[in-house]
Amino acid sequence: MDITVKPAADGASWAMVDLLGRSMGRIVQAGSTLSIEPAxxxxxxxxxxxxxxxATLDDALREIETHTRGTCQLQEAPAAPPGGSIPVDKLNASNDE
Incomplete structure (x- = not known):
């Protein structure tokens, strides 16, 4: 079973989804430790x-991979552009100017 782990909006948990986008549960941080809550x-x-x-997110991901004999990949949260949002007129700007 291949699982993708995505940061949740609350900043203290990660959603686990399979390749078809179905929820597989979450990984939750409580203090300095993490736990896996399957669903x-x-x-x-x-x-x-x-x-x-x-102790670490990597330890939790490794446990999932070992037990399910699949891959468990962390999908990083998209980085915010420096200085905030990109102006609309720059979204399709060409570097050929």
Missing amino acids: GHAIETMQSMKHGPF
Whole structure:
């Protein structure tokens, strides 16, 4: 089972989704540790694995990969452009000027 882990808006958790975009649960930070909270189809698949505590996000991702025998990739949050948003007139600007 291949899983993508995406930062959630709350800044303290990461959503886990499969390749079809279905929720597989989340990874939650509580203080200095993290735990895996499976949901949907992942509840049964991840039932016998360690759910935490983990010291790092990499440790949690590694546990998921080891147990599911798939890949677990972190999708970084998109970086904000320096200085805020990009002006609309610059979105399609060419460098050929």
